[in-house]
Amino acid sequence: MSSTDNGVAVRARGLVKTYGSTRALDGVDLEIRTGQVLGLLGPNGAGKTTAVRILTTLLTPDSGDAEVAGHNVLTEPDAVRRSIGLSGQYAAVDEHLTGFENLYLVGRLYGRRRAAARERARELLDRFQLAEAADRPAKGYSGGMRRRLDLAGALVAEPSVVVLDEPTTGLDPRGRIEMWEVIGELVATGATVLLTTQYLEEADQLADSIVVIDRGRVIARGTADELKARIGGERLELVVAIPEELPVAVRVLNEVGVGEATVDEHTRKADVLVDTGPKALVEVLRRLDAQDVTVQDVGLRRPSLDDVFLSLTGHSTGEEVAR
DSSP: OOGGGGTEEEEEEEEEEEETTEEEEEEEEEEEETTOEEEEEOOTTSSHHHHHHHHTTSSOOSEEEEEETTEETTTOHHHHHHHEEEEOSSOOOOTTSBHHHHHHHHHHHTTOOHHHHHHHHHHHHHHTTOGGGTTSBGGGSOHHHHHHHHHHHHTTTOOSEEEEESTTTTOOHHHHHHHHHHHHHHHHTTOEEEEEESOHHHHHHHOSEEEEEETTEEEEEEOHHHHHHHHOSEEEEEEESSGGGHHHHHHHHHHHSEEEEEEETTTTEEEEEESSTHHHHHHHHHHHHHTTOOEEEEEEEOOOHHHHHHHHHSSOTTSOOOO
């Protein structure tokens, strides 16, 4: 039975890949249901790109197995390649060709006839808001435009599975939001997507489910809400009026909260995990008022994926993983 027969578009079992003494993947299991987005989340060097290269037939695992769109990556690599679209960390466009020429060339390489390749190229240029720049050389495109063109190239063959390896790397905030919108439109069409990212907000925004990988191993999996629930409680955050009041506020937070408060002296801000929500907020304010501490801002927020990742790994996604 192929993996797509039971609603699973991508399945990997026990993937292992080593480079010398470095174990890039150490028994990774993945599963993506048809029409959903899996966010593969982890810091630089965690093994995300190695997993992607195996699933897209660019690397052979030392052990383990995988199926993509019902085809085995080891025994049916050509069928896998016909079923997927890949957009890597860096836009793979020919800067000397126009946007139209880039997409037309991809269409011809996939075996489309000239008229069909032209039609598909124009269709994708419209879809990705590149029609006005279609006949300009890609070297004059902004970073965000190049990324959109690269993603359009990955969709020329209308693949059932799309692999996006850190698609917003190097983009400014505006370009990142634009790319999120494009990916959202892609998902709305029913595509199955594997999204690797080190941006926690990106996984939260786009993924139906998340797998957290660190040092080549899966350390957690679930929806964003499920992962956040593993920490429990909420974070109580406050800002005091003057720096001299911050130590008092931190002491009160430590008394009421769970664990040690974190402090940002520059912004006069402190926060702590609490397990009683509004009751903890009221108690903190009562104690601070009794000690004449002026609170400029205060609130409760749910744990973020940043909190989850730090609690799971002890480091942030922006840190390079030491092996």
